[in-house]
Amino acid sequence: MTIKLRRVVTGHDDQGRARVLIDEQVQNTFSHRAGAEFSVVWSTEGFPVDNDGNEDPANKKIGTAIENGSVFRIVSFAPGVAPRNHRTSSIDYGVVMQGEIDMILDDGVTVTLRAGDVLVQRGTIHDWVNNGTETCVIAFALIAAKPVTANGKPLLPQG
Structure with missing residues (x-):
């Protein structure tokens, strides 16, 4: 990944006291197209989210979004990143951390x-097209949503 990411995840001990479960440099970097890399920081399945347990889902193979779940990932887009028109059945909150896109x-x-x-x-x-000269880094939280409809027809995920 273009930037170093530190991932800190909290949880509880057997007595219910808060503790740090994970404190590490993010290592799980993946790429499905030229010029784009991503790291999954955390993901969940089901609502409301179950905060019990200590299992780390960061290396679980997932698509862009999780049906009835959430994904928090960091994506870097290099200049000239390969195109990928797409739609997900999620609401995506993005924060540009570095560069422009x-x-x-x-x-x-x-x-x-x-x-x-x-x-x-x-x-x-x-x-996402990076026409700039530096890598763009974006943090995304993707939360499952019903497919968008137009004239009563669902607009399904694609790309």
Whole structure:
């Protein structure tokens, strides 16, 4: 990953006292397309979330989103990242941590996001294009949502 990430995860001991379960440099970096890398910090299944137990889901193989769950991941987009138009059945909260990136919607509208900008992505088809000269890093929290509908028809995940 382009930036070093420290992951600290808390939990409880047998007496119910708070404790640090994990304190480490993130190592689980994956890539499914040229110029993009991601690390899953945490994921959950089911609502409400079950905070019992000490199992670490960070290395579990998952898609972009989890049906009836959540994913927190950090993604880096290098300049010239390969295109990937896609839609998820999730509501995605994004925070640009470093650099800048263009979000291109399926109608051609382009919005440039820079470090410190936040985004709420609500099931739209979009692509991330890094036209800059430095890597862009974004933190995403993806939470399961019903598919968006248009004229009574569901707009299913794609890409």
